[in-house]
Amino acid sequence: MVQSIIFDMDGTLFQTDKILELSLDDAFEKLRVMNQWSGATPIEKYREIMGVPLPKVWEALLPDHSMEIKEQTDAYFLERLIENIKDGKGALYPNVIEIFEYLTERDCSIYIASNGLTDYLAAIVDHYHLDDWVTETFSIQQIDTLDKGDLVRTIIEKYKINNGAVVGDRLSDINAAKDNGLLAVGCNFDFAQEEELAQADFVINDLIELKTVLFR
Template structure:
């Protein structure tokens, strides 16, 4: 029997907002110089939809552009994000490393299931040495459907998870946890929404609170 905690990455472990605006501004600066965009980068729009699969992101931000342009902008966005992370412009949320260390000491298998792409997640893990505590990182690229519930199911099956928690900040995280019979823990952090947090079993304001659950 394996007891595990499966974490979302963006807005749960990693303070995505610290690198998001810089990367998004860089992408839309490129678009402006190419005559494909006017005005400011839609940072607030992205914050509203944070946590959705990347194809949905670009369909929302660039609804009038071709799939080819959206794919190219996503590739540039990933490059800018990774550069910002590696340059130390991001940060983990408070008490992440201490909490992960304590949970591992308690015998939990710690996993990540994220809508992020592999190279982006790898940059976070390597920069902040999360691999000292986390056994595996499951990117949405591992499932063709792009469904968070299926991704968490894959993580559970890979590690024989029979009980535990899913920790995240958005509705897709809570639904994925419930689908896989995990307790859904909602993080009231940067991108969370109160109406979505109502679907979580327990709401926390700091990751250290996991030690009391």
């Protein structure tokens, strides 16, 4: 029986798309005011790379801008994300709380491993009281490599996990599971890509399906 489950946050537990466009628009509007951007907000390009650490996001969206501008944009984007979370404009995916309660009843330990930044993750955890079920939330900021596999390894080593699964929507989550000898469960949600999910051990369309996938 699987004893520990490590969840991704964006696109897995939290419906990031509900605040993504709002926050990205805010960030690029600020760039327009500063005469650092013209044209539409590159929301589609961001959707293509959704799930990578934020420094890599700005490398992709603002390749010709200075590091100073990238850092300013990063900080403002994070600020807007957090405010939108606190304002209740985001949402968890269906059945997050139900599956957390189910897993807790089965004495499973729950963790979160995310490419999101610490303050951003804390805002989600606090707003939805996820600490009632989650043992600890880990951010990519906590490691130097910005590699999801290394982040998952940090959790495994800290909590001495030897039987577990990683649940996420992107290839980085699937690879993180396989690199660490854990079960890889792919979530066919908003940002998922078919060719990436094909590499998972199991694919689910709703988190409630973890009941059958993890406890056969």
